[in-house]
Amino acid sequence: MIVYTLGTIFFPFDRAVFWLHELLEREIIVEPVLFQHGATNADKLSHPLLTSVASLTINEMHDAVKQSSLVISHAGQGSTRMLAEMGACFVLIPRLRRYGEHVDDHQLLFARAVERFGVPYCTELEQLVKYIEQPPIPLQHKLFNAPSLAEHLTVRYRLVELQK
Amino acid sequence: MKLLLVCNPGGHFSTMLGLKSFWSAYQREWVTYSHYDTRKLGEKETVHWVTMQEARMLGRASINFVKALMILSQSKPDLLISTGASLAVPFILASKFFGIKTVFIESISRTSSLSMTGRIVYNLVDEFYVQWPECVEIYPRAQYKGIVT
Numbered sequence: 146m147i148v149y150t151l152g153t154i155f156f157p158f159d160r161a162v163f164w165l166h167e168l169l170e171r172e173i174i175v176e177p178v179l180f181q182h183g184a185t186n187a188d189k190l191s192h193p194l195l196t197s198v199a200s201l202t203i204n205e206m207h208d209a210v211k212q213s214s215l216v217i218s219h220a221g222q223g224s225t226r227m228l229a230e231m232g233a234c235f236v237l238i239p240r241l242r243r244y245g246e247h248v249d250d251h252q253l254l255f256a257r258a259v260e261r262f263g264v265p266y267c268t269e270l271e272q273l274v275k276y277i278e279q280p281p282i283p284l285q286h287k288l289f290n291a292p293s294l295a296e297h298l299t300v301r302y303r304l305v306e307l308q309k
Numbered sequence: 310m311k312l313l314l315v316c317n318p319g320g321h322f323s324t325m326l327g328l329k330s331f332w333s334a335y336q337r338e339w340v341t342y343s344h345y346d347t348r349k350l351g352e353k354e355t356v357h358w359v360t361m362q363e364a365r366m367l368g369r370a371s372i373n374f375v376k377a378l379m380i381l382s383q384s385k386p387d388l389l390i391s392t393g394a395s396l397a398v399p400f401i402l403a404s405k406f407f408g409i410k411t412v413f414i415e416s417i418s419r420t421s422s423l424s425m426t427g428r429i430v431y432n433l434v435d436e437f438y439v440q441w442p443e444c445v446e447i448y449p450r451a452q453y454k455g456i457v458t
Binding site: 152153154155183199200202203220221222223224226227248249251252254255257258289291292293294295296297298299302305306 | 310318319320322323324327328329330331334344345346363364365388412414416417418419420421422424425438440441454455456457458
């Protein structure tokens with residue numbers, strides 16, 4: 146199974162719907178697809194292999210990811226971190242400003258930044274085709290190896306409390 | 310110490326959840342709007358549901374500014390923390406009127422420049438955290454103390 150998620154932000158991501166249509170029609174995808182389309186209208190897209198839902202709960206998403214051979218996701222930071230943590234095989238499609246898919250190009254910049262750590266992304270359909278034909282290897286390490294901000298805040302505000 | 314946790318749904322909400330080891334030690338209330346992911350929050354936490362407000366929605370920001378004044382006067386937090394996005398603006402602005410300390414945490418997706426929300430609140434907040442060390446070089450008021458895992 147392939148999980149194809151656009152996130153649940155309210156901007157439409159019609160390009161990703163068109164890509165999915167192409168992938169199914171050209172029989173590049175030949176296994177079931179669970180499609181979380183969020184706010185994007187996906188009524189016109191129908192295919193025997195396709196199951197479309199507006200949104201999954203976090204638990205449903207986790208279950209689906211565990212069962213999937215590949216996850217194709219918008220480059221949201223929450224989704225990316227979840228997929229990396231779960232050791233999923235995944236590829237990102239950044240939402241782009243020029244098509245009205247987000248307010249700016251931060252998803253593209255984020256995708257470029259995490260590419261350094263081994264996360265693949267694509268901005269063209271033909272790149273995605275290659276990742277479907279040859280799925281990327283899941284990350285073997287933590288996506289970010291950095292100190293914890295939560296720990297910093299815990300220590301910092303414990304001190305603030307003590308000083309009162 | 311009492312906290313007010315302010316965040317939009319989606320990645321901003323998941324970032325706030327990633328700070329649970331910090332905020333769970335304190336009395337707290339939340340501010341967000343109802344969405345697929347935040348809807349269940351009210352079952353376990355005290356939540357002030359506000360008007361849906363996303364980027365560049367000035368009219369809604371004004372509505373939420375009035376709501377922010379009401380919520381802050383009622384909730385009386387000692388510290389307001391926001392992981393973004395746009396909901397941070399009316400709430401951080403309103404906090405200034407009550408002298409409430411504010412902390413803003415920029416999204417990890419902002420690798421080299423701040424979000425519009427980040428730029429608006431940059432000079433208003435008491436503490437501004439970024440999640441990429443290189444951002445500190447461009448924004449000296451920002452601190453890098455690690456990431457939200």
